[in-house]
Amino acid sequence: MNSWLAAAPRAEVAHGAMGCIVSVNDMADRPPRPLSDGEVLDLGGKRVRRLETPHVPHGWDAGVMYEETTRTLLCGDLFTAIGNAPALTESEIVGPALAAEDVFKASCLTAETAPTMRRLAGLGPTSLGLMHGPSYTGDCSQALGDLASAYEARFTDSLRK
Missing domain, CATH: 3.60.15.10 (Ribonuclease Z/Hydroxyacylglutathione hydrolase-like)
Structure with missing residues (x-):
């Protein structure tokens, strides 16, 4: 994920809000975009x-x-x-x-x-x-x-x- 983010500076990771809270926030080099249902x-x-x-x-x-x-x-x-x-x-x-x-x-x-x-x-x-x-x-x-x-x-x- 972070390799993709490095290669695409305007890209963003999108995930459900709960996933952002429990894992993606801690792993991504840039803040993810939390998606609602x-x-x-x-x-x-x-x-x-x-x-x-x-x-x-x-x-x-x-x-x-x-x-x-x-x-x-x-x-x-x-x-x-x-x-x-x-x-x-x-x-x-x-x-x-x-x-x-x-x-x-x-x-x-x-x-x-x-x-x-x-x-x-x-x-x-x-x-x-x-x-x-x-x-x-x-x-x-x-x-x-x-x-x-x-x-x-x-x-x-x-x-x-």
Whole structure:
């Protein structure tokens, strides 16, 4: 991040307000721009909207970006997968995400996990930009809904134990 800031003197780091408070303020050479939930940045032809998703998939400072002009949801650690994959896929991504969750147990499963993911599905994204897996261009709302249902079932099962 600081190398990018050094190379681009007018650039600024933007993150959710909580993320700025808990980490970015301490790490960035220049003060970051805290974004509120729903705030839109115009990047000159592209518009990204910050969406707060506390603890989804993990961390109280969690959030995603939604690029409005292409309807691309930048998912962060949602749909993490293990192993090699093509850069772009229409193949099923929920199964690999659940398999990775079985290994890492990295997602916070709370009463708010599934509703938060369903809110993201309601955006009607046409592609999902995954941090740890291929970008996905299948039925994005369905994939988000299916992962939400699987996590909801796991959360409900954990209450019975």
